[in-house]
Structure formats: C-alpha cells, structure tokens
Amino acid sequence: MKQNNGWATAWGFLLFLLTSAVSVTATMLVYGKVEETGAGLTTVIVVMLLVVVFLAVLFTTADVIRRRIAVEKPTEQILAATERIAKGDFNTRLTVEHRYDRYDQYDEIKENLNLMAEELKKSEILKTDFISNVSHELKTPLSVIRAYAAELQKEDLDDETRKKYADIIVNASKRLTDLVTNVLKLNKLENAKILPEAEKFRLDESLAETVFAFEEGLENKNICLDVQLEELSVYSVKSYLEIVFNNLLSNAVKFTNEGGRVALTLKKLGKNAVVTVSDTGCGIDEETGKRIFDKFYQGDTSHALEGNGLGLALVKKVIDILGGEITVESEQGKGTTFTVVLKETVV
Numbered sequence: 001m002k003q004n005n006g007w008a009t010a011w012g013f014l015l016f017l018l019t020s021a022v023s024v025t026a027t028m029l030v031y032g033k034v035e036e037t038g039a040g041l042t043t044v045i046v047v048m049l050l051v052v053v054f055l056a057v058l059f060t061t062a063d064v065i066r067r068r069i070a071v072e073k074p075t076e077q078i079l080a081a082t083e084r085i086a087k088g089d090f091n092t093r094l095t096v097e098h099r100y101d102r103y104d105q106y107d108e109i110k111e112n113l114n115l116m117a118e119e120l121k122k123s124e125i126l127k128t129d130f131i132s133n134v135s136h137e138l139k140t141p142l143s144v145i146r147a148y149a150a151e152l153q154k155e156d157l158d159d160e161t162r163k164k165y166a167d168i169i170v171n172a173s174k175r176l177t178d179l180v181t182n183v184l185k186l187n188k189l190e191n192a193k194i195l196p197e198a199e200k201f202r203l204d205e206s207l208a209e210t211v212f213a214f215e216e217g218l219e220n221k222n223i224c225l226d227v228q229l230e231e232l233s234v235y236s237v238k239s240y241l242e243i244v245f246n247n248l249l250s251n252a253v254k255f256t257n258e259g260g261r262v263a264l265t266l267k268k269l270g271k272n273a274v275v276t277v278s279d280t281g282c283g284i285d286e287e288t289g290k291r292i293f294d295k296f297y298q299g300d301t302s303h304a305l306e307g308n309g310l311g312l313a314l315v316k317k318v319i320d321i322l323g324g325e326i327t328v329e330s331e332q333g334k335g336t337t338f339t340v341v342l343k344e345t346v347v
C-alpha cells in the first residue's frame with residue numbers, strides 16, 4: 001500500500017468536525033433569530049429539523065458523489081477488466097489514476113491486474129509457440145516416414161535401396177521418440193514441485209558410464225576422446241546430472257567432424273565440482289550463442305535433422321533446479337567448451 005490509511009481517517013475526522021461545526025453554528029443562528037422574533041418552540045423545532053434535513057441531504061449527496069468517483073467507478077472498471085481477462089482477452093489493461101507515490105488500494109489492484117494480464121499473455125504466447133514447435137517437429141519425421149514407407153511398398157526395389165529406405169525410417173522414428181521423450185522430460189522438470197532425493201555418488205564413475213554410451217558414435221566419426229576425471233564423490237541428483245552430461249556429450253559428438261577431438265574433464269574446486277565438455281567441432285557464432293538454451297532452437301542448420309533443439313533447454317533447466325552454473329566458450333570453426341559448475345556438491 002503506497003498511500004496510508006491515515007489520510008482517509010483524517011479526512012473522515014475533518015468531515016465530522018465540519019458537520020458538527022455547521023450544525024452547531026446553524027442552531028445558534030436560528031436560536032438567536034427565533035429569540036429576536038419571539039417565535040414559539042414549535043417554530044424552533046421545525047426550523048431545526050429543516051436545517052438537519054438540509055444538512056443530511058447535502059452531505060449524503062456529497063458522499064454519493066465521492067463514492068461514485070472514488071469507489072464505484074474503479075470497482076466497475078476492475079470488474080469489467082476481470083471479465084474480459086476471464087474470457088481470454090489478455091490485452092486488457094487498466095489506467096492507474098494516481099502517481100506511483102500516491103497510489104490508493106484501487107491503483108494497486110489495477111497495477112496487479114495489469115501484471116497478471118501481462119504474465120498470462122506471455123504464457124499464452126509460450127504455449128502456442130510450444131505447440132506449433134512440437135507440431136512442426138512431429139510433421140517433418142512423420143512425412144519422411146510416410147514417403148519412404150510408400151517407396152518401400154514398391155516391388156521393384158533392390159535390397160540395397162530397400163535397406164537404405166528402412167534406415168531412413170528407423171532414423172526418423174528415433175527422432176520422433178527423442179522428441180516425445182525430451183518434451184515429457186522437460187514437462188516433468190517444469191512441473192516438478194519436489195526435487196527427487198539427492199544421493200551421494202561417485203561423479204567420475206557416472207561420467208565414465210555416460211561417455212561409454214557414445215563409444216560407437218565416436219568410433220564411427222573417428223573422433224579421439226580425451227577423458228580426465230578426478231575421483232570425486234558428490235551429493236546431488238544422479239539422474240538429473242545424467243541428462244546434463246548426456247546432452248553435452250551428444251552435442252560434442254554431433255557437432256564435431258570426422259577425425260576431431262572431444263574432451264571430458266572433472267575437477268574439484270573447493271566444495272564445487274567442475275565438469276568441462278569440449279570439442280573441436282564447428283563452434284557457435286555470437287548470435288547462436290545467445291539462443292542455444294531456448295527450446296527448439298537449432299543454430300547449425302546442417303545438423304537440424306539430428307535432434308529437435310531441446311537438449312540444451314533441458315540442460316539449463318536441470319542446472320537451474322540444482323542451483324549450478326553453465327557457461328559456454330566457443331570459436332567458430334575451432335570448437336566449443338561447455339563448463340558446468342555444481343555448487344557445494346563435493347562430499
């Protein structure tokens with residue numbers, strides 16, 4: 001509350017004083033006049049009654065006008081606005097009557113309603129964007145599957161072409177599965193009210209297991225892997241950290257060309273565990289760098305068919321939930337290093 005209630009109390013008190021003063025003065029004047037003219041008691045009472053009625057009408061009218069301006073008008077405006085917002089018009093905004101330092105309760109309600117409508121509009125945009133992104137990401141692999149499945153129905157295909165088409169279908173289905181899995185994971189993380197139980201575990205061992213899953217991908221691209229892990233026990237949510245390092249390593253392998261190098265390190269820095277994932281891949285330009293953590297954002301169009309741009313959004317979400325920090329350093333054409341600091345986790 002910006003304007004204190006003291007003003008309203010003082011104003012009420014002043015009005016009461018004024019009313020009493022006017023009544024008393026009027027009574028005295030009338031009494032004086034009556035005494036002068038020598039009129040009877042009945043006349044005095046009638047005149048007094050008239051004065052009281054007149055004053056009552058005057059102040060009631062003043063109060064009605066005041067209520068109309070100060071109470072009913074803003075209440076009607078607020079009511080109309082809430083009705084519009086309830087019907088889904090999130091562009092509704094109310095005009096605040098007073099300066100910020102002279103706000104009354106109605107101004108505050110109006111300001112809060114404006115903020116509420118703004119937030120609802122933002123989440124509406126996010127929701128529609130999310131739906132259109134998911135639909136788009138679903139459509140592409142689905143059309144691939146449909147087209148190649150139709151091709152496979154043709155009888156005059158040689159074995160090699162048949163296998164090629166089947167592989168394309170398998171890859172497109174994998175993309176669909178990844179999309180659904182990541183959307184569900186993201187949804188779960190965003191709606192999770194309680195953090196899963198943290199546990200004590202060896203982070204170096206968990207990282208070694210994660211990197212092991214990329215062995216085939218690394219071999220296929222003839223990528224050299226450099227792993228330097230300090231023995232380190234941490235207290236954190238293991239499954240969440242697996243999401244982080246899985247995605248960072250998957251990106252490192254995906255965006256590094258044949259014969260490149262991927263490195264994974266784990267170090268202890270006081271109570272913090274610091275993990276870096278670096279690669280000698282295509283790198284990230286400045287514009288892309290600003291958006292890599294956005295949902296569905298894919299900077300490198302040559303890899304757009306591999307994945308849906310949800311990996312780093314998931315990573316960021318997890319890091320935020322765990323209270324860690326993630327930074328990226330990159331030079332186009334030279335490579336990228338992601339550094340994750342898991343604060344106060346070393347035990």
Ligand SMILES: Nc1ncnc2c1ncn2[C@@H]1O[C@H](COP(=O)(O)OP(=O)(O)OP(=O)(O)O)[C@@H](O)[C@H]1O
Pocket residue numbers: 182247251252255279281282283284288292293297298299300303306307308309310311312313336
């Ligand atoms: N190591 C990296 N090297 C170069 N670019 C990267 C690297 N990591 C991320 N990026 C850029 O950031 C974008 C977003 O990454 P993100 O992991 O969110 O999506 P994705 O890998 O394209 O798809 P998904 O993770 O859903 O499989 C990538 O499309 C790419 O442009």
Ligand SMILES: [Mg+2]
Pocket residue numbers: 247250251307310311312
């Ligand atoms: Mg990714």
